[in-house]
Amino acid sequence: VKIWSGNVEGFLLATDVRNDCFLLLAEVKNSTSVPVSTIALVIPITTPEEVVLAIGRGAGMLDVWIYDISSKKLRFVANCNAHEQVVTGLAWAFDGACLYSCSQDNSIRRWIFRGDSLCEAPLSSNSAASEASNNNLSSVSDLCFGLALSPGEQMVAMVHSFDANLQHQMYEKRSQRAVVEFFWSGGQSFEVPNDSRLDGCRFEAISCLSVPEFTCWEINTLGFLKSLENVNKPIVIWDTLTLLRNLRKDFPVLVENMITKWISSWFSGPVSDSLEAILFRDQDKILMVSSRKIQLLNIICRRVMLSEMGIDSVKDYQFKHNRSSNKGSNSDSWNDLLIKSEGELQERLVAFSFQVVLKNTANSQSTVGESAYWSPVGLAQMERWTAINDQKIHSQLRLLGSEVAECRS
Template identity: 40%
Template sequence: MDGYCLFSCSQDNSARCWISHENHLEEIFMHSNFPELRESADLSELSDRCYGLTLAPGEQMIAVVRSLDLNLLNQMYQVRTQKAVVEFIWIGGQFVGIPLDRSIDICSSQSTDLSSSNLMWWGSNILWSLKKYENVEKRLVIWDVVAVLQELKKSAPAFLETLVHSWVSVLLSGDPQCVSIDAPSRSMHDMMPYVSTRKLHLLNIMCRKVMVSIHTHHGPGAENGNEETTDFWSTLLVRSETELRERLVGFTFAAVLKRTAYLFNGTSTENCWFPVGVAQMDSWVTMNYDGQVHDQLQSIRSKIKDLGSRIDGYSDVESCPYCSSPVHFESPDVAICGERHTLPRCRASMILCSVVQPLWHCVCCGGTVNKLLPESFFTMQASTMHDEGSLDLSAASVPLCPFCGILLQRSMPAFLLSTSPA
């Protein structure tokens, strides 16, 4: 566990946890801290033998593959079909070698199931894990962290609100006192351009999968589920996605200008990423031009307007694939033709998605991607987002969501999945 903790499957076939203390190893007892998860598992048929173990990406849980006690299984059916089970052990609520973060505020008893000590360790380990994901070299796979936070929203919602709010404050400004729920949304928006793309991806995931859903789940009468708090997280999500969309548009415009410069200088563009949807993005900037987009984006957009139709693939003419009626650009996410057919737009390029080709789908935001972005988009800092001179268009395209940063999944057209297509 990043040098803090060692998990092993020893010769006696048992899973063990060790930490280094001075010049020797000390064993730590492993146990889950969530009573609901622990009590729902029936472990009566398990033996002590362990086939192996692995650590979850966010390092809040380990999965142990255990054998079954053959004497307790049905000899005719279960013995032949059941060979082993996977046991999930949540380890974030205990000491695993990571220093305790004593800045976490626990002002009162938060849960009847979790002690203050458990909450402190959960908070410290979660913040430590999220901090590691700010490094763009680490793939954004945090399903175990999200699962822990979703469980905390049931058992300790007030603690969760305090913990995530503290994390967001540091994420946006580096100062825990800088961002407050009472702070104007405009001041939060002003901080967004100075935050890295990876941090905005983390913020989007936390807002969408944890904080916004927490208030929807508990309703307006729940603890900390008042309208003001709900509006805070919803507004934060909208601001973050708007900032990412501006960066995406700026990145595409800058790529067009760089490719144009290559062609002017006689440089080959064979291995360079080819931007699409320039006309649609230009329409989006026009819709949000009056003080709603950054000055940098307005400046680079003026250069795109000068090139106009000389840009390869520049076209704002779109038609419905079902009825061929014209489709006008009204939203970057969805389009409706004259015959009222609803058509998804690519989250990365704003063009209409294909209805016959396999698409990419994000399980976090639900968006659809038709045109993949190069890896350089996900690793760039905000300060260089609209600088075409620093773009790396030779980077390979990667199946990552431009708004969440997680791996996309392939989705097939519905008629290809039907057993009896019409």
């Protein structure tokens, strides 16, 4: 296995074959003759100067190596006999703290990577296979060909092939067929239990969830939402939304407290114990929140906290909200938060567009070629929206709107 550094910009600009676009950093060499079957690489956020490499081998062996970018040295960390047959899939999770592996022996295992040690941590009760696993999956398939981790690291997908002897001779054998098996993984603890045996509790209806298990779900989910606050990271949270909706069916109060705790973490001071404390005590709090956080909050309000309400019901509530300021049930509180977040996003979009117009106007006075500047589309509609909502929008936006009107006139 070789680790390379690529000059991507130089590679894209090259008109011919150039060897200097790629620099060999390190090469894994050891005495074993067992061939490599799969690899997985991660650069942890906590230690960005390290490249952590997991190597799966044909005899079921698993190696871990670390390349230090500053010292330019590669060192061996750990190895173990992970499986009885070829390792076919590896995936790092939770910023390099957890490693999942699968093999042709049809097994999936979880490993905790801490310091320079790799310890097996069995899949606990809240990570048992989905309902499909109880249908005697091993009798209709063989050979696990790989695994993949969902974007929010809430679930793992394993890919099996169908047993050729059980396929229809005329139709099914003409093409390769596979089955995907899902495991919940977001509630895993990073502590290695003393008893390495499974307790046998299946996580089918989440009804067997205990308080410690929910704590793991909360820590991992909040950690992922925290990572999404980085604007350079795309918002892909379908698995997290599915998890929260499923948990909310049986534990609505716990999920509500989790989301409230996430919102409270945006502000300094003690964690608020109620949504009303965030919503109504300080109306200007939301001004200090980034647009990315407000966007995430808007998605969670719609897809999780108000998922049982149809879009017509939400619109009907918004219409009534515009005519009355009464605060009602807890569902109304999440509706109020949804309206508040959408209104703030709309104001920021209009304010940004107004600022672009003012900047272009100032630049055009000293520069020739006004067409070189980007101009927002729908400016007239934004000005009308500002006029209609004059009593609701922030004073700064009203000021921007008046300045834009003067420029346009």
